[in-house]
Amino acid sequence: MTEVRDTKDSGKALFATREYAIGDIILQEDKPLAILSHTTSYSAKNDSPFIAIAQAYQQSNTQLDIEAKLLSLYHPQADTANPAEQELWKNSQSAAENDDRLHKIIMIACCNSFQGGYVYEHASRINHSCQPNAIVNIQEDTGALLLRALTPIVVGEEIGISYAGLYLYTDTRARQHVLRRDKFFDCACVRCQEAVDPANMIPCTKCHPRHQSHLDEATQYDDDDEHPVKYMMWKSDQFVCESCDYVETLKSSVATVVHSISDKVLQFLEQYKEQDNSSKASSEQKDNAPQDEQDEELESLLQEHLSLASSVLGARHWTTNLLLLLYLDRGLKQYHKKLIFQQAADDDMQLDLAEHIDHLQRITQFVKRLKLHLHPGHLLSDVIVGIARALVSLSDVKSAQYATRWLDHLIGYEPFLSEALVKVVDSLKSAWTRMEADEPAHKKLKG
Numbered sequence: 458m459t460e461v462r463d464t465k466d467s468g469k470a471l472f473a474t475r476e477y478a479i480g481d482i483i484l485q486e487d488k489p490l491a492i493l494s495h496t497t498s499y500s501a502k503n504d505s506p507f508i509a510i511a512q513a514y515q516q517s518n519t520q521l522d523i524e525a526k527l528l529s530l531y532h533p534q535a536d537t538a539n540p541a542e543q544e545l546w547k548n549s550q551s552a553a554e555n556d557d558r559l560h561k562i563i564m565i566a567c568c569n570s571f572q573g574g575y576v577y578e579h580a581s582r583i584n585h586s587c588q589p590n591a592i593v594n595i596q597e598d599t600g601a602l603l604l605r606a607l608t609p610i611v612v613g614e615e616i617g618i619s620y621a622g623l624y625l626y627t628d629t630r631a632r633q634h635v636l637r638r639d640k641f642f643d644c645a646c647v648r649c650q651e652a653v654d655p656a657n658m659i660p661c662t663k664c665h666p667r668h669q670s671h672l673d674e675a676t677q678y679d680d681d682d683e684h685p686v687k688y689m690m691w692k693s694d695q696f697v698c699e700s701c702d703y704v705e706t707l708k709s710s711v712a713t714v715v716h717s718i719s720d721k722v723l724q725f726l727e728q729y730k731e732q733d734n735s736s737k738a739s740s741e742q743k744d745n746a747p748q749d750e751q752d753e754e755l756e757s758l759l760q761e762h763l764s765l766a767s768s769v770l771g772a773r774h775w776t777t778n779l780l781l782l783l784y785l786d787r788g789l790k791q792y793h794k795k796l797i798f799q800q801a802a803d804d805d806m807q808l809d810l811a812e813h814i815d816h817l818q819r820i821t822q823f824v825k826r827l828k829l830h831l832h833p834g835h836l837l838s839d840v841i842v843g844i845a846r847a848l849v850s851l852s853d854v855k856s857a858q859y860a861t862r863w864l865d866h867l868i869g870y871e872p873f874l875s876e877a878l879v880k881v882v883d884s885l886k887s888a889w890t891r892m893e894a895d896e897p898a899h900k901k902l903k904g
Protein backbone atom coordinates (compact mmCIF):
# COMPACT_ATOMS: atom_id res chain seq x y z
CA MET A 458 0.00 0.00 0.00
CA THR A 459 1.40 3.31 -1.08
CA GLU A 460 0.50 6.95 -1.60
CA VAL A 461 1.87 9.76 -3.79
CA ARG A 462 3.02 12.85 -1.86
CA ASP A 463 5.13 15.95 -2.46
CA THR A 464 8.78 15.90 -1.39
CA LYS A 465 11.02 18.83 -0.39
CA ASP A 466 13.28 18.87 -3.44
CA SER A 467 12.39 16.09 -5.88
CA GLY A 468 8.77 16.71 -6.87
CA LYS A 469 6.15 14.08 -6.07
CA ALA A 470 7.13 10.61 -4.90
CA LEU A 471 5.71 7.28 -3.81
CA PHE A 472 5.60 6.57 -0.04
CA ALA A 473 4.89 3.35 1.85
CA THR A 474 1.73 3.36 3.99
CA ARG A 475 2.58 -0.03 5.57
CA GLU A 476 5.71 -1.99 6.44
CA TYR A 477 7.40 -4.21 3.87
CA ALA A 478 9.90 -7.03 4.33
CA ILE A 479 12.60 -7.85 1.77
CA GLY A 480 11.02 -9.40 -1.33
CA ASP A 481 7.47 -8.20 -0.59
CA ILE A 482 5.47 -6.91 -3.54
CA ILE A 483 4.74 -3.20 -3.06
CA LEU A 484 2.98 -2.40 -6.31
CA GLN A 485 1.72 -4.26 -9.33
CA GLU A 486 0.65 -2.70 -12.64
CA ASP A 487 -0.68 -5.13 -15.22
CA LYS A 488 -0.02 -2.84 -18.15
CA PRO A 489 1.64 0.48 -18.87
CA LEU A 490 -0.30 3.66 -19.59
CA ALA A 491 1.60 3.99 -22.87
CA ILE A 492 4.66 2.78 -24.71
CA LEU A 493 6.67 5.82 -25.73
CA SER A 494 9.88 4.85 -27.42
CA HIS A 495 12.84 6.46 -25.67
CA THR A 496 15.67 5.50 -27.92
CA THR A 497 19.11 7.01 -27.98
CA SER A 498 20.08 5.39 -31.28
CA TYR A 499 20.00 7.49 -34.41
CA SER A 500 19.23 6.27 -37.91
CA ALA A 501 18.68 7.91 -41.29
CA LYS A 502 14.88 7.71 -40.97
CA ASN A 503 14.70 8.67 -37.31
CA ASP A 504 17.23 11.39 -36.91
CA SER A 505 16.50 12.06 -33.26
CA PRO A 506 15.14 10.15 -30.26
CA PHE A 507 12.59 12.93 -29.78
CA ILE A 508 11.15 12.35 -33.27
CA ALA A 509 10.94 8.64 -32.47
CA ILE A 510 8.88 9.42 -29.35
CA ALA A 511 6.62 11.82 -31.27
CA GLN A 512 6.03 9.22 -33.98
CA ALA A 513 5.36 6.43 -31.48
CA TYR A 514 2.81 8.63 -29.74
CA GLN A 515 1.08 9.81 -32.93
CA GLN A 516 0.72 6.22 -34.11
CA SER A 517 -0.63 4.98 -30.78
CA ASN A 518 -4.13 6.57 -30.98
CA THR A 519 -4.10 7.11 -27.24
CA GLN A 520 -7.58 7.52 -25.70
CA LEU A 521 -8.41 10.87 -24.12
CA ASP A 522 -8.61 9.58 -20.55
CA ILE A 523 -5.20 7.90 -20.88
CA GLU A 524 -3.78 11.04 -22.46
CA ALA A 525 -5.00 13.10 -19.51
CA LYS A 526 -3.25 10.70 -17.09
CA LEU A 527 -0.07 10.87 -19.17
CA LEU A 528 -0.10 14.65 -19.28
CA SER A 529 -0.40 14.77 -15.48
CA LEU A 530 3.01 13.04 -15.10
CA TYR A 531 6.18 14.96 -14.37
CA HIS A 532 7.70 17.15 -17.09
CA PRO A 533 9.95 20.23 -16.95
CA GLN A 534 8.31 23.66 -17.10
CA ALA A 535 9.38 26.39 -19.55
CA ASP A 536 10.99 28.41 -16.75
CA THR A 537 12.96 25.51 -15.23
CA ALA A 538 16.20 26.60 -13.56
CA ASN A 539 17.86 23.21 -14.15
CA PRO A 540 20.29 23.43 -17.13
CA ALA A 541 19.73 19.76 -18.10
CA GLU A 542 15.96 20.34 -18.22
CA GLN A 543 16.46 23.59 -20.16
CA GLU A 544 18.41 21.60 -22.78
CA LEU A 545 15.72 18.93 -22.89
CA TRP A 546 13.03 21.57 -23.31
CA LYS A 547 14.91 23.30 -26.13
CA ASN A 548 16.12 20.21 -28.01
CA SER A 549 12.76 18.44 -27.97
CA GLN A 550 10.79 21.47 -29.17
CA SER A 551 11.38 21.10 -32.91
CA ALA A 552 10.36 17.39 -32.91
CA ALA A 553 6.95 18.53 -31.59
CA GLU A 554 6.42 20.90 -34.57
CA ASN A 555 4.77 23.65 -32.50
CA ASP A 556 2.35 21.23 -30.87
CA ASP A 557 2.59 22.06 -27.12
CA ARG A 558 0.77 18.90 -26.08
CA LEU A 559 3.16 16.72 -28.11
CA HIS A 560 6.12 18.66 -26.72
CA LYS A 561 4.96 17.77 -23.18
CA ILE A 562 4.46 14.12 -24.16
CA ILE A 563 8.05 13.93 -25.49
CA MET A 564 9.44 15.36 -22.25
CA ILE A 565 7.18 13.06 -20.20
CA ALA A 566 8.61 10.08 -22.09
CA CYS A 567 12.17 11.28 -21.39
CA CYS A 568 11.56 11.78 -17.68
CA ASN A 569 9.22 8.87 -16.91
CA SER A 570 9.80 5.87 -19.14
CA PHE A 571 11.27 2.61 -18.02
CA GLN A 572 13.31 0.37 -20.28
CA GLY A 573 11.32 -0.44 -23.42
CA GLY A 574 9.64 2.97 -23.36
CA TYR A 575 6.95 1.91 -20.86
CA VAL A 576 5.27 4.71 -18.88
CA TYR A 577 3.10 3.80 -15.85
CA GLU A 578 0.36 5.57 -13.97
CA HIS A 579 1.78 4.81 -10.50
CA ALA A 580 5.32 3.45 -10.97
CA SER A 581 6.31 6.56 -12.93
CA ARG A 582 5.90 8.46 -9.65
CA ILE A 583 8.80 6.58 -8.06
CA ASN A 584 11.88 8.73 -7.62
CA HIS A 585 15.43 7.57 -8.13
CA SER A 586 17.70 6.82 -5.17
CA CYS A 587 21.41 5.93 -5.26
CA GLN A 588 20.60 3.83 -2.19
CA PRO A 589 17.42 2.15 -3.45
CA ASN A 590 15.02 0.31 -1.17
CA ALA A 591 12.98 -1.23 -4.00
CA ILE A 592 13.39 -2.68 -7.47
CA VAL A 593 11.13 -2.90 -10.49
CA ASN A 594 10.75 -5.93 -12.67
CA ILE A 595 9.01 -5.55 -16.04
CA GLN A 596 7.76 -8.41 -18.20
CA GLU A 597 9.17 -7.63 -21.63
CA ASP A 598 6.22 -8.78 -23.77
CA THR A 599 3.25 -7.48 -21.75
CA GLY A 600 4.85 -4.59 -19.85
CA ALA A 601 3.38 -5.95 -16.59
CA LEU A 602 5.31 -4.37 -13.71
CA LEU A 603 6.15 -5.60 -10.20
CA LEU A 604 7.72 -3.35 -7.56
CA ARG A 605 9.42 -5.29 -4.75
CA ALA A 606 11.14 -4.26 -1.49
CA LEU A 607 14.93 -4.67 -1.66
CA THR A 608 15.38 -3.71 1.99
CA PRO A 609 12.94 -3.64 4.92
CA ILE A 610 10.70 -0.55 4.50
CA VAL A 611 8.88 1.25 7.31
CA VAL A 612 5.58 3.16 7.22
CA GLY A 613 6.05 6.65 5.76
CA GLU A 614 9.38 5.80 4.03
CA GLU A 615 9.86 7.06 0.48
CA ILE A 616 10.16 4.28 -2.09
CA GLY A 617 13.29 4.76 -4.19
CA ILE A 618 14.46 2.70 -7.15
CA SER A 619 17.71 3.04 -9.05
CA TYR A 620 17.53 4.58 -12.53
CA ALA A 621 21.31 4.20 -12.79
CA GLY A 622 21.90 0.53 -13.73
CA LEU A 623 25.56 -0.43 -13.35
CA TYR A 624 26.42 3.21 -12.57
CA LEU A 625 24.83 2.72 -9.14
CA TYR A 626 28.21 1.29 -8.15
CA THR A 627 30.24 4.31 -9.30
CA ASP A 628 31.25 7.29 -7.18
CA THR A 629 28.98 10.29 -6.56
CA ARG A 630 30.62 12.44 -9.24
CA ALA A 631 30.09 9.80 -11.95
CA ARG A 632 26.53 8.96 -10.87
CA GLN A 633 25.50 12.59 -10.89
CA HIS A 634 27.04 13.08 -14.31
CA VAL A 635 25.18 10.08 -15.78
CA LEU A 636 21.83 11.00 -14.17
CA ARG A 637 22.11 14.57 -15.46
CA ARG A 638 23.08 13.40 -18.94
CA ASP A 639 20.56 10.55 -19.32
CA LYS A 640 17.73 11.48 -16.94
CA PHE A 641 17.94 15.30 -16.83
CA PHE A 642 18.05 15.87 -13.06
CA ASP A 643 20.49 16.63 -10.26
CA CYS A 644 20.16 13.80 -7.80
CA ALA A 645 19.14 14.94 -4.32
CA CYS A 646 19.26 11.50 -2.66
CA VAL A 647 20.83 10.77 0.74
CA ARG A 648 23.86 8.95 -0.71
CA CYS A 649 24.68 11.88 -3.00
CA GLN A 650 24.77 14.18 0.02
CA GLU A 651 27.14 12.03 2.07
CA ALA A 652 30.58 13.59 2.57
CA VAL A 653 32.37 10.24 2.44
CA ASP A 654 32.51 8.36 -0.85
CA PRO A 655 33.87 4.80 -0.47
CA ALA A 656 33.63 4.16 -4.23
CA ASN A 657 36.34 6.79 -4.73
CA MET A 658 39.44 5.40 -2.98
CA ILE A 659 43.02 5.55 -4.22
CA PRO A 660 46.36 4.43 -2.76
CA CYS A 661 47.75 7.20 -0.51
CA THR A 662 50.15 9.43 -2.43
CA LYS A 663 52.23 10.02 0.72
CA CYS A 664 52.36 6.44 2.10
CA HIS A 665 53.14 5.19 -1.43
CA PRO A 666 55.05 8.05 -3.06
CA ARG A 667 55.15 8.24 -6.84
CA HIS A 668 57.09 10.21 -9.43
CA GLN A 669 56.60 13.94 -8.95
CA SER A 670 53.84 13.09 -6.49
CA HIS A 671 51.50 12.30 -9.39
CA LEU A 672 49.70 9.03 -9.76
CA ASP A 673 51.49 7.11 -12.44
CA GLU A 674 51.14 3.91 -14.37
CA ALA A 675 54.56 2.56 -13.40
CA THR A 676 53.51 1.96 -9.79
CA GLN A 677 51.69 -1.29 -9.15
CA TYR A 678 49.71 -1.99 -5.99
CA ASP A 679 49.50 -5.60 -4.94
CA ASP A 680 47.58 -4.96 -1.73
CA ASP A 681 48.19 -8.30 -0.03
CA ASP A 682 48.21 -9.15 3.69
CA GLU A 683 52.00 -8.71 3.94
CA HIS A 684 52.12 -5.34 2.20
CA PRO A 685 48.73 -3.75 2.77
CA VAL A 686 48.15 -0.60 0.74
CA LYS A 687 47.11 2.50 2.66
CA TYR A 688 44.17 4.20 1.00
CA MET A 689 42.87 7.74 0.71
CA MET A 690 39.09 8.14 0.59
CA TRP A 691 37.13 11.00 -0.96
CA LYS A 692 35.73 13.03 1.93
CA SER A 693 34.23 16.54 1.76
CA ASP A 694 35.76 17.37 -1.62
CA GLN A 695 39.27 16.04 -0.93
CA PHE A 696 41.17 12.75 -0.68
CA VAL A 697 42.12 11.96 2.95
CA CYS A 698 44.49 9.12 3.91
CA GLU A 699 42.90 6.73 6.40
CA SER A 700 46.33 5.99 7.84
CA CYS A 701 48.44 9.21 7.84
CA ASP A 702 45.68 11.85 7.35
CA TYR A 703 47.54 13.31 4.35
CA VAL A 704 45.21 15.34 2.11
CA GLU A 705 45.00 15.86 -1.66
CA THR A 706 42.59 18.69 -2.47
CA LEU A 707 40.15 18.98 -5.35
CA LYS A 708 42.63 21.33 -7.03
CA SER A 709 45.58 18.93 -6.76
CA SER A 710 47.03 17.25 -9.82
CA VAL A 711 46.08 13.92 -8.21
CA ALA A 712 42.38 14.80 -8.25
CA THR A 713 42.76 15.90 -11.87
CA VAL A 714 44.29 12.54 -12.82
CA VAL A 715 41.57 10.61 -10.97
CA HIS A 716 38.84 12.61 -12.69
CA SER A 717 40.41 12.23 -16.10
CA ILE A 718 40.72 8.43 -15.78
CA SER A 719 37.18 8.21 -14.35
CA ASP A 720 35.85 10.15 -17.36
CA LYS A 721 37.77 7.86 -19.72
CA VAL A 722 36.28 4.79 -18.06
CA LEU A 723 32.76 6.30 -18.16
CA GLN A 724 33.15 6.89 -21.88
CA PHE A 725 34.40 3.36 -22.35
CA LEU A 726 31.46 1.90 -20.38
CA GLU A 727 29.07 3.64 -22.81
CA GLN A 728 30.95 2.20 -25.78
CA TYR A 729 31.01 -1.22 -24.13
CA LYS A 730 27.25 -1.17 -23.48
CA GLU A 731 26.47 -0.18 -27.07
CA GLN A 732 28.82 -2.68 -28.67
CA ASP A 733 27.84 -5.49 -26.35
CA ASN A 734 24.16 -4.91 -27.22
CA SER A 735 24.86 -4.90 -30.95
CA SER A 736 26.99 -8.03 -30.59
CA LYS A 737 24.13 -9.80 -28.78
CA ALA A 738 21.70 -8.71 -31.51
CA SER A 739 23.87 -10.04 -34.31
CA SER A 740 24.99 -13.24 -32.57
CA GLU A 741 22.15 -15.16 -34.25
CA GLN A 742 23.27 -14.18 -37.74
CA LYS A 743 25.16 -16.84 -39.65
CA ASP A 744 28.21 -14.93 -40.80
CA ASN A 745 29.37 -12.83 -37.89
CA ALA A 746 33.09 -12.58 -38.67
CA PRO A 747 33.15 -8.73 -38.53
CA GLN A 748 31.31 -8.97 -35.23
CA ASP A 749 33.98 -11.32 -33.88
CA GLU A 750 36.64 -8.79 -34.86
CA GLN A 751 34.75 -6.00 -33.12
CA ASP A 752 34.38 -8.23 -30.11
CA GLU A 753 38.12 -8.87 -29.92
CA GLU A 754 38.78 -5.15 -30.24
CA LEU A 755 36.33 -4.47 -27.42
CA GLU A 756 38.01 -7.07 -25.23
CA SER A 757 41.45 -5.56 -25.78
CA LEU A 758 40.08 -2.07 -25.02
CA LEU A 759 38.55 -3.48 -21.85
CA GLN A 760 41.91 -4.92 -20.81
CA GLU A 761 43.65 -1.61 -21.57
CA HIS A 762 41.22 0.39 -19.44
CA LEU A 763 41.33 -2.18 -16.64
CA SER A 764 45.10 -2.09 -16.53
CA LEU A 765 45.10 1.73 -16.51
CA ALA A 766 42.52 1.92 -13.72
CA SER A 767 44.03 -0.78 -11.52
CA SER A 768 47.62 0.41 -11.83
CA VAL A 769 46.91 4.11 -11.40
CA LEU A 770 43.80 4.24 -9.22
CA GLY A 771 44.33 0.93 -7.41
CA ALA A 772 42.24 -2.07 -6.41
CA ARG A 773 39.55 -0.24 -4.45
CA HIS A 774 38.51 2.39 -6.96
CA TRP A 775 35.10 1.97 -8.64
CA THR A 776 36.66 2.12 -12.13
CA THR A 777 38.86 -0.92 -11.40
CA ASN A 778 36.01 -2.91 -9.90
CA LEU A 779 33.38 -2.27 -12.56
CA LEU A 780 35.85 -3.01 -15.36
CA LEU A 781 36.90 -6.15 -13.48
CA LEU A 782 33.25 -7.20 -13.29
CA LEU A 783 32.84 -6.85 -17.09
CA TYR A 784 36.09 -8.74 -17.57
CA LEU A 785 34.93 -11.52 -15.24
CA ASP A 786 31.57 -11.75 -16.98
CA ARG A 787 33.26 -12.14 -20.38
CA GLY A 788 35.78 -14.64 -18.96
CA LEU A 789 33.01 -16.82 -17.53
CA LYS A 790 31.08 -16.77 -20.80
CA GLN A 791 34.20 -17.87 -22.68
CA TYR A 792 34.86 -20.57 -20.07
CA HIS A 793 31.39 -22.04 -20.54
CA LYS A 794 31.66 -21.84 -24.34
CA LYS A 795 34.95 -23.77 -24.25
CA LEU A 796 33.41 -26.34 -21.96
CA ILE A 797 30.67 -27.08 -24.50
CA PHE A 798 33.33 -28.09 -27.03
CA GLN A 799 35.72 -29.82 -24.63
CA GLN A 800 33.32 -31.57 -22.22
CA ALA A 801 35.90 -31.26 -19.39
CA ALA A 802 38.06 -28.37 -18.17
CA ASP A 803 41.78 -28.60 -19.05
CA ASP A 804 44.65 -27.19 -16.95
CA ASP A 805 44.50 -23.76 -18.63
CA MET A 806 40.80 -23.53 -17.93
CA GLN A 807 41.36 -24.44 -14.29
CA LEU A 808 43.90 -21.61 -14.03
CA ASP A 809 41.38 -19.25 -15.66
CA LEU A 810 38.77 -20.34 -13.14
CA ALA A 811 41.14 -19.65 -10.21
CA GLU A 812 41.67 -16.14 -11.63
CA HIS A 813 37.90 -15.61 -12.07
CA ILE A 814 37.32 -16.61 -8.43
CA ASP A 815 39.99 -14.17 -7.28
CA HIS A 816 38.27 -11.39 -9.27
CA LEU A 817 34.89 -12.25 -7.79
CA GLN A 818 36.40 -12.09 -4.28
CA ARG A 819 37.82 -8.62 -4.95
CA ILE A 820 34.56 -7.26 -6.37
CA THR A 821 32.60 -8.75 -3.45
CA GLN A 822 34.86 -6.83 -1.04
CA PHE A 823 34.33 -3.64 -3.06
CA VAL A 824 30.54 -4.04 -2.89
CA LYS A 825 30.72 -4.60 0.89
CA ARG A 826 32.80 -1.45 1.37
CA LEU A 827 30.14 0.67 -0.35
CA LYS A 828 27.71 -0.17 2.52
CA LEU A 829 24.69 0.28 0.27
CA HIS A 830 22.44 -1.95 2.42
CA LEU A 831 21.82 -3.89 -0.77
CA HIS A 832 22.20 -7.63 -1.13
CA PRO A 833 25.45 -8.48 -3.04
CA GLY A 834 23.27 -10.52 -5.43
CA HIS A 835 21.94 -7.21 -6.78
CA LEU A 836 25.20 -6.74 -8.69
CA LEU A 837 26.76 -10.16 -8.55
CA SER A 838 24.07 -12.86 -8.90
CA ASP A 839 24.95 -13.72 -12.52
CA VAL A 840 28.69 -14.03 -11.94
CA ILE A 841 28.20 -15.97 -8.69
CA VAL A 842 26.05 -18.51 -10.54
CA GLY A 843 28.62 -18.54 -13.40
CA ILE A 844 31.45 -19.35 -10.96
CA ALA A 845 29.36 -22.06 -9.26
CA ARG A 846 28.54 -23.68 -12.63
CA ALA A 847 32.22 -23.66 -13.58
CA LEU A 848 33.20 -25.21 -10.23
CA VAL A 849 30.58 -27.94 -10.49
CA SER A 850 31.79 -28.70 -14.02
CA LEU A 851 35.14 -29.79 -12.50
CA SER A 852 33.17 -32.84 -11.23
CA ASP A 853 34.91 -33.35 -7.91
CA VAL A 854 33.27 -33.19 -4.53
CA LYS A 855 35.48 -30.43 -3.10
CA SER A 856 34.88 -28.06 -6.02
CA ALA A 857 31.15 -28.75 -5.88
CA GLN A 858 31.17 -28.04 -2.14
CA TYR A 859 33.06 -24.78 -2.78
CA ALA A 860 30.43 -23.90 -5.42
CA THR A 861 27.75 -24.32 -2.75
CA ARG A 862 29.61 -21.88 -0.51
CA TRP A 863 29.55 -19.27 -3.27
CA LEU A 864 25.85 -19.93 -3.87
CA ASP A 865 25.26 -19.29 -0.15
CA HIS A 866 26.10 -15.65 -0.96
CA LEU A 867 22.71 -15.58 -2.73
CA ILE A 868 20.69 -16.66 0.34
CA GLY A 869 17.99 -14.04 0.85
CA TYR A 870 18.16 -12.91 -2.76
CA GLU A 871 15.90 -15.70 -4.12
CA PRO A 872 12.79 -13.47 -4.57
CA PHE A 873 14.75 -11.39 -7.09
CA LEU A 874 16.12 -14.25 -9.17
CA SER A 875 14.25 -15.43 -12.25
CA GLU A 876 12.47 -18.80 -11.97
CA ALA A 877 15.00 -20.32 -14.37
CA LEU A 878 17.95 -19.10 -12.30
CA VAL A 879 16.41 -20.44 -9.06
CA LYS A 880 16.22 -23.88 -10.71
CA VAL A 881 19.90 -23.64 -11.79
CA VAL A 882 20.93 -22.60 -8.27
CA ASP A 883 18.98 -25.49 -6.69
CA SER A 884 20.50 -28.09 -9.00
CA LEU A 885 24.02 -26.71 -8.50
CA LYS A 886 23.55 -26.74 -4.73
CA SER A 887 22.52 -30.37 -4.71
CA ALA A 888 25.46 -31.34 -6.95
CA TRP A 889 27.98 -31.85 -4.20
CA THR A 890 25.76 -34.01 -2.00
CA ARG A 891 24.90 -36.07 -5.09
CA MET A 892 28.58 -36.37 -6.02
CA GLU A 893 29.56 -37.27 -2.49
CA ALA A 894 26.98 -40.04 -2.40
CA ASP A 895 28.24 -41.35 -5.77
CA GLU A 896 31.95 -41.17 -4.88
CA PRO A 897 33.63 -44.54 -4.40
CA ALA A 898 34.40 -45.35 -0.76
CA HIS A 899 38.20 -45.66 -1.34
CA LYS A 900 38.35 -42.10 -2.74
CA LYS A 901 36.54 -40.76 0.29
CA LEU A 902 39.08 -42.48 2.57
CA LYS A 903 41.99 -41.02 0.59
CA GLY A 904 40.43 -37.57 0.46
Ligand SMILES: C[S@@+](CC[C@H](N)C(=O)[O-])C[C@H]1O[C@@H](n2cnc3c(N)ncnc32)[C@H](O)[C@@H]1O
Nearest residue numbers: 467468469531568569581582584585642644645
Ligand atom coordinates in the same frame (compact mmCIF):
# COMPACT_ATOMS: atom_id res chain seq x y z
C1 LIG B 1 9.77 9.29 -12.99
S1 LIG B 1 9.67 10.90 -12.36
C2 LIG B 1 9.48 10.58 -10.65
C3 LIG B 1 8.29 11.31 -10.06
C4 LIG B 1 8.41 12.79 -10.06
N1 LIG B 1 9.23 13.26 -8.96
C5 LIG B 1 7.06 13.47 -10.05
O1 LIG B 1 6.98 14.54 -9.45
O2 LIG B 1 6.13 12.96 -10.65
C6 LIG B 1 11.34 11.43 -12.57
C7 LIG B 1 11.58 12.86 -12.19
O3 LIG B 1 11.55 13.00 -10.77
C8 LIG B 1 12.62 13.83 -10.31
N2 LIG B 1 13.53 12.99 -9.52
C9 LIG B 1 13.53 11.65 -9.43
N3 LIG B 1 14.47 11.22 -8.59
C10 LIG B 1 15.12 12.30 -8.14
C11 LIG B 1 16.22 12.49 -7.26
N4 LIG B 1 16.84 11.48 -6.67
N5 LIG B 1 16.65 13.75 -7.05
C12 LIG B 1 16.04 14.81 -7.64
N6 LIG B 1 14.99 14.69 -8.49
C13 LIG B 1 14.53 13.46 -8.73
C14 LIG B 1 13.29 14.38 -11.56
O4 LIG B 1 12.70 15.59 -11.87
C15 LIG B 1 12.95 13.35 -12.60
O5 LIG B 1 12.92 13.88 -13.91
